[in-house]
Structures are given as structure tokens and as C-alpha cells.
Amino acid sequence: MLLVRDSMVREVVTVSPETTAAEALKLCWERGIRHLPVLEGGKMVGLISDRDLRLATPALGDPNRAAALEKIRVGDEMSRGITTADPEDPIEQAAMAMHEKKIGCLPVVEGDDLVGILTASDVMAALVRLVGAHEPGSRLEVQIPDRPGSLAEVAGIVRDQGVNIVSVLSAPSEGNGVAHSVAVIRLATINPSGVVRSLQEAGFPVLWPPTAPDGPGL
């Protein structure tokens, strides 16, 4: 569920280096996309974005625009040496590459074949699934010690209350000079009060939802 192949788009719209800027922009507009891999002889040789094309052509309203759009070829403006992903890469690795290189998409290749494309919105969709935001639930944030077994203890408390967990994310948190993690848990219940009470009694601070009008988090 959380590999690149599960989130990528398989039907990739491509162009060739000989495609005109006008044709490429039209494709972007018609398909509602922003990135076009460039293929030559079945092999990916570059990537062009609608932004590259707009920067390379005169602005809307410029009398030279139409002629320039017909003249400029994708091969003149495309980026080469493209960062790609493998279908079996974990989604977080792809997300990290896009984040660090400040790029909006990764073509997905298997050997020499282009098999898909992963864009920032596909990663966002995976995040929505990951946090279970589409399922009814109540959101809790719990502070847990950064030690083996902490999360298991929290999960045990939830189990003892007979409540199902929709999703759980846990990450190290900074602050107070004490090593701890914050777990974001989505519970399949309208009434998390029993879980909250049991967690507090067991010594796990519940950071969210806030319980007092002037409390932290608001």
C-alpha cells in the first residue's frame, strides 16, 4: 500500500523532443497535468513541465507568442538527467527525494521502461490514506517515552477499551530536552473519553484534543 507502485499513475502522457511547445502546452491543459516525460525511441531522455514551457515562450497577449509556440521544440527546453523512482521504492523515500530536490514529480522507471509517474498530489493522496482521514474517527495526540514497548503499551490501553485504531503515526518530537515521541492516533469511536482517561492514568500525556478553553494547542 505504501510503495511507489501503489500510488503512481500508470498511464503516462509523453511527448518527443520534436513536439512543439504549442502541442505540449495543449496536452497539459487538456489533461490537467503539469509534467510530461520526453521519450525518444521508447527511452526517456528528459522531462518538460508546463512551467518550463511558459518561461520559454512570450507572455499571453504578446503578438509573437503564437509563432514562438510553433517554433520552440520540447527538446530545446527539457531538463535532462532526471531523478527517477523505482516502482518498489517506499513512498517515503520518493517523498524525501521530491522534497530535498524541490521537484514536483518523479518518472517511475523499470530498467529502461517508463512505467508510471508520481506527482506531489499522488504523494498527498497516499498521506491522506496513511492517516485514515477518510474514515470517521476521533484524533488523539499522545506523548510517549522514546523507549521500546511504549507504543505497544498505548495500543494495549486502546484495546482494553474495545476501540479500533483507524491509523497510527509516531515520530520523535523535540522540546523539553527529554527524548520522547508523539503518536497521532485515529480512533474509530465518537467517544474517546475512556481511552483518554486510561492513557492519562497510565502516565501518557494526551496533547490533543485540548480539554480546557485556555489550554495548550489552541
Add this chain to the structure above:
Amino acid sequence: MSGRAVFVHDEALEAYGFGGDHPFNPLRVRMTIELCESLGLMEGHRFVSPEPATDEDLTTVHSLSYVRSVQKAGRDEAPLSELLDYGIGTQDNPIFPQMHEACAHVVGAVIGACRLVVGGEAEHALCVSGGLHHALRSKASGFCVYNDAGAAIARLKEEHPGIRVAYVDTDAHHGDGVQWMFYDDPDVLTFSMHESGRYLFPGTGGVEEKGRDGGTGYSLNVPLQPFTQDPSFIECFEETLPEALRRFRPDLILSQNGCDAHALDPLTHLSATTRVYEHVPRRVHELAHELCEGRWVAIGGGGYDIWRVVPRAWAALWAAVSHQEMPETMPGSWIAKWGGQSPVALPNLTRDAAADYPPIGRAAQIEERNRRTVAELKRKVLPLIEEGPRP
């Protein structure tokens, strides 16, 4: 006029509840009925007994496999593992004997209330057992097994092609089930004002949930900040609902009157008082007369301070539905009967005293944040409602 308001109720509806110390307790309905009687609000009025919903009624919005599972659960004929896939047998929605019959009766009551009003036999109708707005097509959720409002709207659409229904939900929780059932339908306007999903179940109900395809613009959501108090609650309501309804021009208003936004409610973080629970129905009532010849059906919903909040809020609701003034003093006989069972002292007045709920320190910030939410809804979603037919 007042003779034309009906209270749809039957003791059979009080079988909908999950028993034990589950927060959804049907005693609140009994206490409401008896409070209305003790306050004299039933004089000249009668209770109308509803018929249970049929399988055909239920499958307008639920899958047949789900209905069959609820039936089996109530007869102890299905393994828990199978029922859990349908949200049945969880801590929120435990199995209880004859649960299908109890739940189907509630749905039938709301369908019946709608038929009385749309058929012209009553001007307004109330069914406090209705309002189970979280139930999904194939899943019980948030104490709700069958979606009474959803089934009633779907049935009305079959019986009166072209009918336009406005669903107005002021429960503290987002009215997700009803919203999703009509998400692409421009003939059903869903309006939900609730505590923001960032803080509260079910987590949905942001302004950006505005409907889909032809129904874009016909799902309206006003997510409020936790600890929102009466003035901001009422301001947000007044800034959005009248304009939305005037654009839409419904043939019927169906209002869900969950009262769990009250400051005393144990499940939510909103801070309303009885002022909201008088204001909302009186305004919905006025809008029904202004826009759709008074056709208005009111149903209940959430409300988990069953002693101090629900009976007073819903007696005020009945007073609004039946064109009566709400008396000021709680009847001694009612307090005497229920006071012994209540773990908390029962109020002596029907209205909360403003002095008991002073503005909190962050009131101005909360108001400001809510105003931004309302402005966004008015800018991005309200204009998408096509102006409906003028009478």
C-alpha cells in the same frame, strides 16, 4: 395553526438505545416527553404513532447486505467478526436484542413525519428519536445504525419527483452520513454547523467539502472552534443559513437538533447554552414560513447530558414547532420524579442563566477564527447555489 403541529412518538421508539452505561440513553426521550407534558406543552396536541420502516425504505440509502446483517445481529444469528465489518458490535454501536426493529421504527417515524408535512396533514412535525446522522450506507457509526433523515429524504424524492429538501444540522458533530448520501445531488441542500473535525469525531465537515459534480455547492459546512459560545454560534448561524436557504428555496426543511454543543455535554468541546436551543428552532421555523409555506420537520440527534440539557433543549424545540411560549420554571413534579435518579442536581429554570456562562478568556480569538470560516464559506460555496424557483 397550533393544532397543525404534530409530535410523532410511540414508546416503541424508546427501544433504540445500547443499554448499560452507554452514553446514548433513550431515557432522555422519556424525560423530554414527560417534561413537555408537565410543562403543559402537550395540551391540545397529540402524539402520532409511526409505522416501522420497511426493508424497501431502508434500502433507499443502505445496502441490503447491511440491513440483513443488522437483522441477524439483533437475533444473535451472526458471528461478531462478520458484524464488525459493518460497524456493529463495536464499543460505539453494540449489539442489542431486536436492534433492527428498534432502528427501523425510528426511520419509519421520520419518514412518517415527513409525509404528514409534505402531504399537508400537518404544518410542522417533530420526532425527537430521529437524527441518527452518522449512519453510512453499509456501516453503523457514532451510535447511529440506520440513517433516518437520509431514508426520509430519499423516500420523499421517490414520491415527489423534483422536490427540494434542505437538511439543517446543528449537532456538535458533523452530519457526515446525510452529507455523503446526497453529496452529488443539487435537490438536497445539506447544511451542518459543528465543532471542527480537527478536534471532534467524525473528523470531516470542512468548508472545502462542498458537494460533487452537479451537487457542487449543495453541501455546506460551518466548522466551529472548540469552546465556541452562544454569541459566536448564533452569529455564524445567522450569517450563513438564511442566505443559503433563500438562494436554494426548499420545498421542505428537515432540521436535525442534536443538543450536544451545550457546554455541559461530556462528548464535545463547544460551549453553547439553552439560548442556542431556543434561537435555532425559532429561526428555522420563521424561514420555513418565509420560504416553503411552513413545511418543517424537526428531529433530535446527539445530546449526552441527558439530565440537565436534553429534556430542556428538546422541550424548547417542541415549543417552537407547536407555536407555544416556553414556560420559565421547571415543573416540580418532573424534578421530583427524575431528581432521585439523576447524578447531578436538576435545574429549576428552563433557561440557562447567562451569568453562569460568562465569556471565556479566548472568546474574541474564537469569534475571529469562526468569522474567517464563515467568510470563506460565503466567498467560495454559497455563490455556487443556483437560485431556486420563486413561489
